[in-house]
Amino acid sequence: MFRDNSLIPTEALRLAMLGFLAEGPKRYADLAATVRRFASRMAGPSLDLLAPSLELLRFEGLVAPVDGASGGESMEDNPVLRLTDAGRAALDGLLSANMKPLVNDLNKLVVALKLRFLHLMAREDQLVQLEMLEDLYRNERARLVDLKANEEAAIIDGLLPAWLDQEIAQAEARIAWCQEIQARI
Numbered sequence: 001m002f003r004d005n006s007l008i009p010t011e012a013l014r015l016a017m018l019g020f021l022a023e024g025p026k027r028y029a030d031l032a033a034t035v036r037r038f039a040s041r042m043a044g045p046s047l048d049l050l051a052p053s054l055e056l057l058r059f060e061g062l063v064a065p066v067d068g069a070s071g072g073e074s075m076e077d078n079p080v081l082r083l084t085d086a087g088r089a090a091l092d093g094l095l096s097a098n099m100k101p102l103v104n105d106l107n108k109l110v111v112a113l114k115l116r117f118l119h120l121m122a123r124e125d126q127l128v129q130l131e132m133l134e135d136l137y138r139n140e141r142a143r144l145v146d147l148k149a150n151e152e153a154a155i156i157d158g159l160l161p162a163w164l165d166q167e168i169a170q171a172e173a174r175i176a177w178c179q180e181i182q183a184r185i
Helices: 009-022 028-043 054-059 085-095 105-116 123-150 160-184
Strands: 063-065 080-083
Touching: 009 028, 009 054, 009 063, 009 080, 009 085, 009 105, 028 054, 028 080, 028 105, 054 063, 080 085, 085 123, 105 123, 123 160
Parallel strands: none
Antiparallel strands: 063 080
16 A cells, blocks of 8 residues: 555555455456456556456465365366455455545546445445545545636636636536435445
8 A cells, every 4th residue: 555545556456356256256267357347447558557466365365266166276277266254354454445636547446446346345434435535526626726716817828717617516526426425325
């Protein structure tokens, strides 16, 4: 994790692997393909998003072959994998990590993964994560409003004011969305 307790790229992918397994056992190849598809569609192709080996997760005791499943001696056998208790604890830790502003594709991927697997958390933890996300959007809105209010007229000319208005409106819509979701949970 970064110093601010937010996820580094490999941890984001670890969150994806453990999250998909928390929803039910999956074959090794299917899990790898699902994680690859989700990450590449959210963040695009990136060398920063090379997934840690599922074999490493197995070595760490976070995943294990389903008892009695065909194959399973090695990942080459394409075993059906399940999440272990240690894997569930690791998933909970990753889901509880801080979020950074959505200034790059990695941060968008982390938020998307947290929202994708939010239902795996206890209600109170879900609310904490949604409050963190709402705070992130509030800070983004405040930064943009401050930028718009404090720029010199010479700098704020052109299309910048219109773009800032659009970004502020988007942040406000996201804040309202977070509040709506919190009220429903």
